[in-house]
Amino acid sequence: MNPVLLIVIPLGFAFFIPLLGFISRKAEKFIPSLALLINIILSLSLLPSVMRKPIIVLLGGFPPPFCINLFVGPVGVIFSLIIAIVGFLVSIYAWSYIGGDGKREEKYHMLYLLLLAGATGVVLTGDIFNLFVFYEILCISSYALVAYLGEKAGVESASKYLIQGSVGSTLILIAIGLLYGQFGTLNMADIAQNINTINPLHLFIPLVLLLTGLGVEAAIFPLNAWLPDAHSSAPSTISAILSGIAIKIGIYAMARVVFTIFGAYQILLFLILLGVITLLVGELSAFSQNNIKRMLAYSSIGQMGLILLALSIGTVEGISSGLFQIFTHAFSKSLLFLAAGYMIYQAGSLKISSLEGMGKKMPLSSLAFSIGAFSLIGLPPFMGFGSKFMIIRSLLEKGNSLFTTLAGIVLVGTVIEGAYFFKVIQRLYFKETAESEGGVKEAPVGALLPMIFLVVLIISIGVYPKMITGILNSCAGELLNRLEYIKAVFGG
């Protein structure tokens, strides 16, 4: 199977949705799930072969660097697998949560599928301008989806997101222009191959512009002002996708730029600093929230800081622990937003205090929420334990007092995280409420199934982390080993 289908299938199905709408509006909501299911199967079937040797897909059939090429290595395939899994589960949840027979629902389902197509494109491409194009697909569809509810808050936060995101994208485009001017090529492997022929002084600004632009989407401090508003005013399915997938794409692109293209290990210390600040700012802000979705959004910022910190350690162990944390957060945070979605719907309010006593009224959703929270905090036997343990271990392995201090800071972050999550869980289970309005029902089966599936994933990877660590190590190898990357593209 040609890996380009991973991008073409969601695109094609998204274009197909309006045509289906002429026959049956009701069937439209199943299309995203179908497309993403195909993507899951495709990624799984590609995984064994790319673990041995990355596949280079030439688009248009010209030799690189003259055409656009996809670099389908372990990183690309595992990311597209995660995108497809989370996207598939959230799209099933959306069957009942969003529904689908109106004009706006139709547009929602199309934009949703296009967002994930863009995300898949970013992780698979081997061309920096192509990366920008797919990044734009991802960003523009998320601006629109944040405004989906059409409320004043939603439109306002979408505009805020749009302005900050567009400034970021512009910076990326300028950086790509400067790189093209100096190297005469847009192929990532070709730039990586010639990076040493150019004076680093002239590469500094393109690198800074790229990191700033991508940092907006990755919500790195101080570029994260849009995130709490956007994630909290979007519908819960979109919050789940934005937190679970979209911001990870930003950090993936940053890692690709720093490690593969520039090989800029000198700035890792600076990135670690940014990561630590992001971690502390995010977790402390999350602690002081009384709006459940804002709390989850700020917690995403904190987690992004942790991920950036882990990736910037720059060793194989560090990078694989960072990738592990990316996947933990993708599963756990989307589970948290999905579980919170129907609880908020039933409680009729976003206030944490209005969720009191939900443990009895909506036992399964509350259980799913608690498991997501435990996994993010890093309790065994959930997935988050493995990833946080690996981060701490790779920090300590550096043996340097700076990194030992960092390990301490990560633990402090975990304690804060635990504090605010336990505050919510305590309210869910141990607060008695007046048995008044009896209208609170458990979420529908269609919404519970994806949550249960995510819980199963989190627990099974938590119990058998070996299932994924082998893949993570070869992913880290792909990111760190620039010579292999260049050789794979040019076949030398």
Place this chain on the structure above:
Amino acid sequence: MRKFISLILVGIIASGITLSLLKIPFGTPKTKVGNYYLNRGIEQTGAVNIVTSVVLNYRGFDTLGEVTVLFIAALGLGMVTLTFKREKREIQPSSFILSVGSRFLFPFILLFGTYIFLHGHLSPGGGFQGGAIIASGFLLIYLGCKREINEKRFKLTESLAGLVFLIIGLMGLYFSGYFLFNFLPKGVANTLFSAGIIPLIYIAIGFKVGAELAGIINDLMEEK
């Protein structure tokens, strides 16, 4: 103090950009990818307009993405404006000259737009430009006469044109193993029927962009 820090930051960025720009050999034939396209473009793609051969053949995948970006922008705008309340207010009907004139010009604008996207592989222009010209015709109709586009037909055009682009790409994948491979005969350069799949894709893009931009105009009308 704040202004001072901002000034220093701007200074650093400006000098960095200047340093990078000074290094770029403008006007010299140093860029390697560019040279390759200039020297071998016509022979490899059959399109005498090298820009078109780069946009649709060498970097056709980017164009697929760009088309999707425009599609998403139109779609998102349509979704957001659906929730807006449209005001009813008194408007003056346009003058006789304007309404007759715009109706008279409309078919010529469509014809010109079609010419631009059909000849994209021969002369400056292409699907995006042709589509924009076509949409400007619809804008004129909106301004001059009280007519509306048929949203359903436009939506159908958009989706079909997008699918045509993808299917042409997939046919390349099927026939030769490369997505968006130029699998049709390249013909004689400088004639209308040349350059293989390039004119076909530009026709699809022309229709798609025209329908999308006209749809954006329709969505942004304050009153319907």
